[in-house]
Amino acid sequence: MNTSFIVFAVLAFLAVVLLIEAAYLFWNSRHGASVKRMDERFRALSAGGSVSTEKLSILKQRMLSDSPFVTRLLSSVPRVQALDRQLQQSGLSWSVARFAAYTGAAAFGGAMTGFALQTPALVMAVLAALFGGIPALILRSRRAKRVAQLERQLPDAADLIARALRAGHSFPAALGMVGEELPQPLGGEFAIVFDEINYGVSMSDALLNMVNRVPVDDLRYFVIAVLIQREAGGNLAEILGSIGAIIRERLKLLGKVRVLSAEGRLSAWILAVLPFAIIALLSVLNPDYVKVFWTDPAGMQLAGASLAMMLCGILWMRKVVRIRV
Template structure:
């Protein structure tokens, strides 16, 4: 019996098992739901802090890109942290490097495809602009949806903190309860604030970071009321109850305003898109009918004047239908 052969087979077997286990542990540490949750919390804490450097040095700094070279290049861009905070507020797990890639690469691919397969220059430029604006539009859309969800959840969070204070819990413990009990996205934000306080960040800086990460006026009023109460005293539970009632009343009034202005918003969309839709249909049915608009100098002036007047019309309709409550 060849014991060396069997020993080699057994060693190979254990090596494969250990390799699979190492791969699983690596994947779990990088891509599991728990690892993503911890990374998201560290990312929000590092991007949201605005205290002094000595206080916030205990928090991990958010990387602008996975590439060190691209990170050093991005650091030379002025106000790049504003873009980074914009990404954090959207809730997407994107870095600035990924946003840059998603913004630059698609137009380049479209341009190459347009040269390989002949596409009219105007259509190619339009498609390149749409491809380049997709990533910023997605981030902006995600941020708007996330801020709206937090605004709707804020009254319930204020009521929960007030009930916790009436039950005898401390304010930081109440923040932790909101972070554990409330759903996303407001739960993770309050959990981040609670973690910052536990890490040694002062309450004022932690609440300031919360208001910095979430640019909502109602949340800023919430933070200001808490900070004033800490200086002057008073019944914080009653103050938070009044704030939640005011926020609910404002959201109800805003819903009524949106219903009443729905017809105006639909009219603005129809009037804004109708010229482009009609021009597209005419170009399909009779391609030579509109050619004079970009081949004749007078046609170019007419198109430019029409676009300028449409721009003023869109801005004017937007001013009419956007009612701040």
């Protein structure tokens, strides 16, 4: 066999191996586990940070999208930072650009569904709006679920800090213990506070950053109590123990209220979904019967008035059955 051919084959093999290794290193440098952890930490700081305002605002703008052009475009949108904060509070790994892309894709899918069903332009617009709201509903659901989990974990965190203080540990060390002992998501939030304090951020700024990241009223009271104690003095362990007991009693009362109002909330859901379910069922079983709503001008007006009244009724029932404790 020709020696030159063997040398060429060996060199080609090494080149392919090096090319694969370079591709892997390039992918790992942008999408690896360590990069994802750093991205989550930067997102946490950018969504709620109030330390070194200029630097953190730059991080926040860069995290809106991977593309500088899209970042500049999104930065001009009003309240885009509030949306970025809600995405971080929900625990989702979405950026603002990805959320906007999902919303646009869902709206386009709704419009194409209406086009495939040969519905009028108004119905296509309604379907596009309904489908486009699916990512927002997912965001709202994940955020509410995470907030509820944070509320359930907060009494344990207050008790753990109180016990650590009684054992002689400092308050920053107690925060580090909470970050290590408690599971996600609250443990991660306290770990961020502990890291910020170690990096030179003042105690009050680190705690206020956590309040901005975690939309829980009980945590705000917890932070206010700690800051007041640092200014006025007092037994912090006893204060935190009392706060933990109060939060537990409030959660017990909230559970009782939810049990007593379960029937009313179920009735509200049934009344809200029933008209739309009947229209959808009739559209499948007897399309000619419902077709008058889309073809006749009076039917369009009647459908619009009915939809407006149903939406008002849904909002009213939601306000009635939603009890805050």
